[in-house]
Amino acid sequence: METLTAIAGLSEFLMWARDGLAGFADWQIIVDSLPKLFRGLVRTFQLVAISLALGFVVAVPLALLRVSRNPIAWMPVYAYVYVMRGTPLLVQLYLIYYGSGQIPGIQESVFWPFLREPWYCAVLTFTLNTAAYQTEIFRGAILAVPHGEVEAAKSVGMSRSLLLRRIVLPRAFRYALPAFANEVILTLQASAIASIVTIQELTGTAEAIISNTFAFYELYITIALMYLTVTYSLVWMFRRMEHRLSGHLRDRPTIGPLARSPAQPAEAGLR
Amino acid sequence: MIDLHGYGWQMLLGLSVTVQAALCSIVLAVLLGLLAAAAKLSRWRALRAIAEAYTVSIRGVPEYVLLLLVFFGTSRVLQTIARQFGYDEYIEIPPFFAGVFAIGVVYGAFTTEVFRGAILAVPKGQIEAAKAVGMPSFLLWRRILMPQVIRYAVPGLGNVWLVLLKATALMSVVNLDELTRKAAISAGYTKEPFTFYMVAAALYLCLTIGSNLGLEALERRSSRGVRRA
Numbered sequence: 210m211e212t213l214t215a216i217a218g219l220s221e222f223l224m225w226a227r228d229g230l231a232g233f234a235d236w237q238i239i240v241d242s243l244p245k246l247f248r249g250l251v252r253t254f255q256l257v258a259i260s261l262a263l264g265f266v267v268a269v270p271l272a273l274l275r276v277s278r279n280p281i282a283w284m285p286v287y288a289y290v291y292v293m294r295g296t297p298l299l300v301q302l303y304l305i306y307y308g309s310g311q312i313p314g315i316q317e318s319v320f321w322p323f324l325r326e327p328w329y330c331a332v333l334t335f336t337l338n339t340a341a342y343q344t345e346i347f348r349g350a351i352l353a354v355p356h357g358e359v360e361a362a363k364s365v366g367m368s369r370s371l372l373l374r375r376i377v378l379p380r381a382f383r384y385a386l387p388a389f390a391n392e393v394i395l396t397l398q399a400s401a402i403a404s405i406v407t408i409q410e411l412t413g414t415a416e417a418i419i420s421n422t423f424a425f426y427e428l429y430i431t432i433a434l435m436y437l438t439v440t441y442s443l444v445w446m447f448r449r450m451e452h453r454l455s456g457h458l459r460d461r462p463t464i465g466p467l468a469r470s471p472a473q474p475a476e477a478g479l480r
Numbered sequence: 481m482i483d484l485h486g487y488g489w490q491m492l493l494g495l496s497v498t499v500q501a502a503l504c505s506i507v508l509a510v511l512l513g514l515l516a517a518a519a520k521l522s523r524w525r526a527l528r529a530i531a532e533a534y535t536v537s538i539r540g541v542p543e544y545v546l547l548l549l550v551f552f553g554t555s556r557v558l559q560t561i562a563r564q565f566g567y568d569e570y571i572e573i574p575p576f577f578a579g580v581f582a583i584g585v586v587y588g589a590f591t592t593e594v595f596r597g598a599i600l601a602v603p604k605g606q607i608e609a610a611k612a613v614g615m616p617s618f619l620l621w622r623r624i625l626m627p628q629v630i631r632y633a634v635p636g637l638g639n640v641w642l643v644l645l646k647a648t649a650l651m652s653v654v655n656l657d658e659l660t661r662k663a664a665i666s667a668g669y670t671k672e673p674f675t676f677y678m679v680a681a682a683l684y685l686c687l688t689i690g691s692n693l694g695l696e697a698l699e700r701r702s703s704r705g706v707r708r709a
Contacts, residue, residue, distance in 0.1 A: 295688035296681040297649035300660055304681060307667065308674035401542035405653060412545055425552040429545060437540035 238424045249414030257400050260335035268343035275348045293341030306330040306406045331403040350385035390447035487666035494662030501648045508584025513591025538589035550582040551654045579651035587644045594636035598629045631702045638695035
């Protein structure tokens with residue numbers, strides 16, 4: 210008898226919960242739009258990855274110019290970084306997407322087929338923007354390379370380019386990793402505004418669905434959760450990468466296969 | 481000189497709205513940050529969990545998506561509530577409030593971390609000493625913690641301010657007549673988008689430079705009691 214009451218109570222609760230959940234959101238719309246949203250997410254990944262990669266290619270030489278002692282080299286880079294970091298990304302995007310057509314002669318130039326397309330405008334804007342932030346990151350990282358290592362490389366007769374390639378840059382990239390990870394996250398978050406110039410990335414896709422279904426909540430909360438998942442997956446990935454790259458800085462385990470057995474004390478001095 | 485076709489005043493008007501929106505947002509962000517930082521350091525696990533959930537979720541979602549969620553979502557919540565009371569009109573949140581609310585809530589998550597770090601930076605011995613002489617917690621907060629927390633927090637808050645200032649440009653999307661939207665409107669009338677977005681960018685740059693100067697002065701003032709190496 211008691212079991213029956215319990216089952217009845219449970220089924221009543223389940224129905225109540227189902228009605229509550231059904232009333233809370235239109236789940237069907239969410240489920241139906243998931244394939245489209247995932248396609249949008251792929252577009253977001255493309256935008257972010259391409260911009261970050263191109264930005265990296267621009268930022269490394271700029272960072273080297275930035276740490277130069279020659280004012281003709283570092284001053285223009287400083288100005289570029291200051292301007293890009295001192296103005297909103299949205300205004301930069303508008304300037305390139307809407308504004309570029311006003312430049313005399315550009316509509317006849319080879320750039321116009323690209324500047325006419327919102328996709329290339331967004332990639333260009335994000336690239337120029339992240340390049341400025343990455344320049345600043347790599348500048349700090351290059352300055353953090355211990356001077357003794359540079360001196361040592363010079364004393365064994367390394368040429369400047371070899372010194373850069375073998376000592377300064379590899380060290381700098383390692384130092385830059387945490388800040389670079391942060392920049393990846395920030396670029397991911399910033400990519401949402403590409404939807405304003407009609408790009409169908411994650412946010413743009415959601416907006417397109419909303420204009421048909423009026424399901425604001427459902428879609429915005431769904432994409433918010435998707436962004437959240439992607440962000441923290443990236444955070445976790447970078448943390449693992451850092452952990453792997455800092456193995457030489459950690460103490461050797463005292464137990465397990467990697468532990469140093471007490472029988473080999475001679476090695477101890479090598480640390 | 482650039483010809484602005486008489487839209488120069490409009491741009492300056494937009495600039496003033498941008499500054500107002502940014503100031504209101506930073507006040508909200510600082511208040512939320514103080515509350516959430518206090519919650520994060522509190523003894524109660526529930527408070528800590530709420531504050532943690534707040535910062536973690538806000539920092540994982542683009543501010544633009546949150547702004548849209550607040551702008552469209554809140555009006556729907558209000559509408560649903562109003563319908564219960566028999567009011568059936570369309571309710572729209574004024575863009576200024578929606579914008580300030582969204583940006584304030586987002587940057588509150590960042591100020592939380594700034595304040596948390598600043599509170600933890602106050603040497604423990606000082607707090608113990610204050611307790612030892614029998615200071616009540618409010619007095620301890622006012623005389624020992626706050627003066628030092630402000631000093632430690634100023635550089636971090638300055639950074640948040642600089643980022644927040646630029647984030648107000650997003651409010652143009654919910655039709656707030658701030659600098660970016662004024663530039664878009666002027667560009668539409670004059671068919672000179674490049675000119676007006678350049679002017680907008682230059683004005684934002686002026687705000688950034690001005691803020692940098694102001695923040696430097698503030699940092700100097702807030703650490704005037706500190707001996708330099």
